[in-house]
Amino acid sequence: MSVIASLSGRAWVGDQPLFAPVDLVLDSEGWTCLLGPSGVGKSTILRLIAGLETGARFQGRVECHQPVALMAQDPGLIPWLDVTDNVTLGARLRGELPTSFMPKYPGGRRADPIKGSARRGAEPPADPAARADALIAAVGLADRAHHRPDNLSGGQRQRAALARTLFENHPLVLLDEPFSALDARTRAQMQDLSAHLLADRAVLLVTHDPAEAARLGDRILLLRENGLTEWPAPPPRPTAATRPYDAPEVLALQADLMRGMMA
């Protein structure tokens, strides 16, 4: 397995240290969960890897040579576009789909179909429009496909943003609390769907939730003010699936992580 991205360095907000020196290396496959208390710099790390502005001063080195898909904490949906147009926004901007709301980009290229499928066992549709429809259905928004964001609940907006992120066919996917607005049942379903659809990608998932890390993490990292520590390797995860939420070893890992976060 090769390295897809790395970050090494420390950060300050104003004069205040944000995090002590961290060394983070991401492999080209698997889910890395970044757990930690609020305000410790998890989103900052994600934004640094994505090459975006942060409010922090960073001293160090970030390497990332692959296209990145980022789902930020704020779903960031375009308010005047419906769910389908939001999900396919990237494809429209690249000229892979016709658009009525902006000019076609002349240098656009066709997207590769995502590997995996919105429905287990089904072949992924190659056509971007059909692929978007399948993803919107998979996140449970088929009946909201033509609704604008202000007609959606917070959890529905988050699911639309998840579909938009899953629609992009990038090797590295950064997810910042992607399931935080969802009820427990929908959250588990979206975790399952994401594990399935992103099975062959590198994923860095920021979460506050030890149960989520225990279900999804191939590696689990704890970020605290004094730096980053790697949790002992969790039990193997089934291919393209989450660990069962009620398995004794998953519940034990969740409890261990909670103890680690409280320490």
Ligand SMILES: Nc1ncnc2c1ncn2[C@@H]1O[C@H](COP(=O)(O)OP(=O)(O)OP(=O)(O)O)[C@@H](O)[C@H]1O
């Ligand atoms: N744009 C900004 N300008 C100034 N300070 C910022 C900005 N964005 C974040 N910060 C500060 O940087 C610190 C780290 O923020 P960050 O969002 O990375 O933390 P986090 O661990 O992801 O928190 P949470 O779990 O609450 O989302 C916080 O103290 C925050 O107030």
